[in-house]
Amino acid sequence: MLWNVDLTLVDVAIVTRDAYAEAFRVVTGRPLIKLVPPMGRPDSEIVFETLAVNGIQAEDDHLPRFLSALAVAFADRRGRLAKEGRMMPGAKAALKAVSRVDGVIQTVLTGTIRGNAVHKLKAFGLDKHIDFTLGGYGEEVYPKATLLQVAQxxxxxxxxxxxTAANTVVIGDSTRDVQAARIGGAAMIAVASGRSTAAELRDAGAAAVLPDLSDPAAVVSSLLSLTSSSVVTAQPT
Incomplete structure (x- = not known):
């Protein structure tokens, strides 16, 4: 089972914006004027667009330098995550409930780079049931559907x-998560806790749509109804 991170499990947008601003300053020597909205995209894609909208011509070394600076900036601010961010309703109980299902492996499918994903979940005690060595992360320069296949x-x-779609489930909050699951080959549980409405998530093709994670039994029931194998891979970020 692959969990998305932002707006599915946690919301730490304020700290993320500050870390991006610091990374941009370190790499370009200029203040960040405009940060593009994440919209379910990987950090690698956001970095290139952020450079472009701020008038910076991307060069070959910009992406690795920016992602390295972003990791440092975010780590420096990890003490603020629990204070200025929030855990999404039901996240901890849902992770625990899924961990009790025999044969399920939980990881993440996220646009966030791996180190920052770990910081985000650890800040709220959500890392206990997650295998971070699996999954797909934002430093890998692929669209999310390809990240899913990398995780598989x-x-x-x-x-x-x-x-395959028979034993892989993604759980996320955006229509991009749904599209990635459909293209990459996974079943999709969508939660309307982010910027996409329940209707938009259904229209995008989610097999199950929940208002949020506050009902762990509904999460587990949806997971079991979508899988036909005793082994499951879990989660998108």
């Missing part, structure tokens, strides 16, 4: 089991 490949290498 990692799980196959670990467990020797092919992962």
């Amino acid at each position: 490949s990692r799980a196959k290498q670990r467990f020797g089991t092919p992962f």
Whole structure:
């Protein structure tokens, strides 16, 4: 099972914006004027667009330098996450409930770079049931659908089991998450806790739509109804 992170499990937008501003200043020597909205995109994509809208011509070394600076800036601010951010309703109980389902591996499918995803979840005690060595992350320069396939490949290498839409479930809050699941080959549980409405998530093709994660039994029930194998891969960020 692959969990999305932002607006599915946590909301730390204020700290993220500050970290982006610091990383931009470090890399370009200029103040950040405009940060593009995430919209379910990976950090690698957001970085290029942020450079463009602020009048910076991207060069070959900009992305690795920016992601490195972003990791440092975010780590420096990790003490603010629990104070200025929030855990989404039901997130901890949902992760715990899914962990009790036999054969389920929980990881993340997120646009956030791996180090920052770990900080976000640890700040709220949500990392206990997550295997961060699997999953897909924002420093990998792929669209989210490809990140999903990368995560499935990692799980196959670990467990020797092919992962398909029959035994892979993504849970996220945006229509981009739904599209990634459909293209990448996974079943989709959508939660209307982000910027996409329940109707938009259904129209995008989500197999199950929940208002949020506040009913762990509904999360588990949706998971079981969508899988036909005893082994499941979990979560998008």
